[in-house]
Amino acid sequence: MRAMAKYTLPDLRYDYGALEPHISGKIMQLHHDKHHAAYVAGANKAVEGLEEARAKNDFTRIAALEKQLGFHLSGHVMHSLFWQNLAPQKGGEPTGELATQITTDFGSFAGFKAQFTNAAMTIMGSGWAALTWDPVTKRLLTTQIHDHQSENTMGTVPLMVLDAWEHAFYLQYLNDKAKFFEAAWNLWNWDDIAPRFAQAKKLDLGLIKAADSQ
Ligand code: MN
Numbered sequence: 001m002r003a004m005a006k007y008t009l010p011d012l013r014y015d016y017g018a019l020e021p022h023i024s025g026k027i028m029q030l031h032h033d034k035h036h037a038a039y040v041a042g043a044n045k046a047v048e049g050l051e052e053a054r055a056k057n058d059f060t061r062i063a064a065l066e067k068q069l070g071f072h073l074s075g076h077v078m079h080s081l082f083w084q085n086l087a088p089q090k091g092g093e094p095t096g097e098l099a100t101q102i103t104t105d106f107g108s109f110a111g112f113k114a115q116f117t118n119a120a121m122t123i124m125g126s127g128w129a130a131l132t133w134d135p136v137t138k139r140l141l142t143t144q145i146h147d148h149q150s151e152n153t154m155g156t157v158p159l160m161v162l163d164a165w166e167h168a169f170y171l172q173y174l175n176d177k178a179k180f181f182e183a184a185w186n187l188w189n190w191d192d193i194a195p196r197f198a199q200a201k202k203l204d205l206g207l208i209k210a211a212d213s214q
Contacts, residue, residue, distance in 0.1 A: 018088040022183035036079040042072030074149035087189035094190040105140040132156035133200035157200040
């Protein structure tokens with residue numbers, strides 16, 4: 001039997017303090033080393049639990065294990081994306097095909113920015129805002145994700161994600177999350193997000209007549 005692949009915590013590609021003043025080094029350190037690490041451990045534990053259940057042919061805990069897997073693996077993927085979506089001295093607006101697609105699907109970059117930020121602002125409890133590619137209609141959407149995985153839209157590919165959990169900003173911004181979301185616009189790394197868009201556009205879900213092209 002093949003040895004089971006493990007989820008691992010990726011290193012940040014910049015120093016903890018590199019995103020200051022927009023995100024403090026202390027937040028980045030705790031967020032990456034503690035929170036993200038816990039999701040990695042939780043995802044591995046859930047997969048091990050499923051393996052054990054199979055080995056014992058005892059699936060009494062499977063619903064709880066699947067719930068854990070959904071939460072922790074999604075947390076791992078979302079944080080891995082978030083770290084790469086951000087970079088020091090970035091921000092501004094994308095260029096090229098991504099810029100064109102944003103204008104097509106949101107009317108303007110300002111329209112996209114307002115929609116994305118409002119998706120983040122209005123999350124009830126903990127969650128994320130995401131810019132996703134919808135391969136069914138071949139357009140960009142924003143989604144509001146509860147926790148790390150709920151109210152997600154199946155089939156869409158996350159390109160750009162914003163952590164709206166309190167642990168992402170509270171040490172620095174306290175209850176003023178609007179300020180944190182605004183600060184993030186100084187950090188979006190379009191050199192990371194645009195290639196994700198180019199890659200996602202190649203995805204074909206193989207659904208026949210699931211959308212009408214206008
Ligand atoms: Mn987080």
